[in-house]
Amino acid sequence: MSRKELEKIYFKALNKVKAKTIIKDNVSIKENILNIVDEKIDLNKIKKLYIFSVGKAGFSMAKECEKILEDKIKGGLAISTSKGKLKYIKHFKSSHPLVSKKSIKAGTLLLDEVSNLQEDDYFIFLLSGGASAMIEKPIDGLNLDDFSKISKALLSSGIDIKALNSVRKSISQIKGGKLANSIKAQGSVLVLSDVIGDDLNTIGSAPMNNGKFKHYIIGNNKIALKKAKKYIDKKVDKTKIITTSLDKNSIEASSYISNIIKEYDKKYESFCLLFGGETTTIVEANGKGGRNQELALRLLIDNKFNKNISILCSGSDGIDGNSDANGAFVDFEISEKIKKLNLNANEYLKNCDSNTFFNKLSYDFVTGITGTNVMDFIIVLKEKNNG
Structure with a gap:
């Protein structure tokens, strides 16, 4: 199994959408002229410049x-x-994926900060995935306990991110452009997208999207996978980004991906198929795992793999469900290891325990928190038979 090659492809994609790259590519300053994507701001004509940043990539x-x-x-x-201090910007460590007292404190702090901006100030607002849970101020009459019960029920229901954020907006004083309503200054919003279709009404539950401030998508799944494709192109006969908007439950996604693998396996001696998006899963038991590891487990159960094919299903943020892993590998050799350990893949699937399954096989993929989030990557690699 070419686990190392799969990891290289993954990190090529990931590094293209990390903070260091996307900020360097889109923010610069020369002779007191601030360049933000295609905007030029003369700092001589503004009073003060402020930076606000919220989400999984908020600190970085x-x-x-x-x-x-x-x-x-x-x-x-x-x-x-994240942990850490900044030199010119205050930093507050909030919580995710559930709204907590920290989230409400963070939301209150942010509302206070942006409300104090003056008309001749300018701000850059950096928005990334995870912001929905990190900043909150419930509508009047709704306490944290009630808010948390609603959030927990939504997260375990298997509904997609758009529906999830729609409910979040209706019970919030920040989401759905409500934060932006408090701002008198001019500014721009730079967005690291973690949703299918880069929908500005969905990313972070749209705290700044009230029509007043221009939003720029500076990082997304497509940008990441294009970089991965460029890397692996020369090493295989065929490379294809199949989709960057995979939006299916894990059962449907496994069937869809399996059929495409079979199609390409017949045509090409070697290939790399790249899928991006976000699958959904319904949590019906108390095991450890997440959508990427469940998808990998379903792909394993659904397929008899060509010995040259290997797969990595992984998130881009470093977290998969309630586990310490980011995803999992699948390949031809895994079947023998399953037999040796006498594991029943279907039982682990039934118990929503994909992480325990892959961890026992040492097939789990652990990166730690990556500091970015552009949904998930599914990488299918078929290498040439050198035997």
């Missing part, structure tokens, strides 16, 4: 902005789940 994106803009930054607030 803010830190990269500090490296470029340094003391031009006169304040701001970054909210993430």
Whole structure:
């Protein structure tokens, strides 16, 4: 199994959408002119420049902005789940994936900060996945306990991210453009997209999307997979980005991916198929796992693999469900290892315990928190038979 090659493909994709790359590619300053994507801001004509950053990449994106803009930054607030201090921007460590007291404190702090901006100030707002849970202020009459019960029920229901965020907006004083309503200053929003179709009404539950501020998508699944494709193109006969908007439950996704693998297996001696998006799964038991490991387990059960084919199903954020892993590998050799350990894949699937299954086989993929999030990558690699 070419686990190393799968990992290389994965990290090529991941690194293209990490904070260091996306900020460097889209934010620069020269002779007091601030360049933000295709905008030019004359800092001589504004009073103060502020940076706000919220989400899984909240800390790292803010830190990269500090490296470029340094003391031009006169304040701001970054909210993430990371540890660390920033030099010019305040940093608050919030919680994810459930709204907590920290989330409400973070939301209150952010509302206060942006409400104090003046008309002649300018801000850059950096938005990434995970923001929905990290900043919150429930509508009047709804306490944290009620809010948490609603959130927990939604997360375990298997509904897609659009439906999830729609409910979140209706019970929030921040989401759905409500945060932006409090701002008098001018500014731009730079977005690291973690949703299918890069829907600005969905990413982070759209705290800044009230029509007043321009949003730029500076990182997404497509940008990541294009980089991965460029890397592996020359090593196989055929490389194809099948989709960057995979939006199916794990049963449907496994069948869809399996059929495409069979189609390409007949045509090409070697290939790499790249899928991006986000599958869904319904949690019906108390095992450890997540959507990527469940998809890998279903692909294993559904297929008898060509000995040259290997697969990696993995998130881009470093977290898969309630496990420590980010995803899992599947290949031809796994069947023998399953027999030796006498494991029943279907039983683990039934118990929603995909992580325990792959961990016992040492086929789980563990990256730790990556500091970015552009949904999931499914990488299918068929290498040439050198035997």
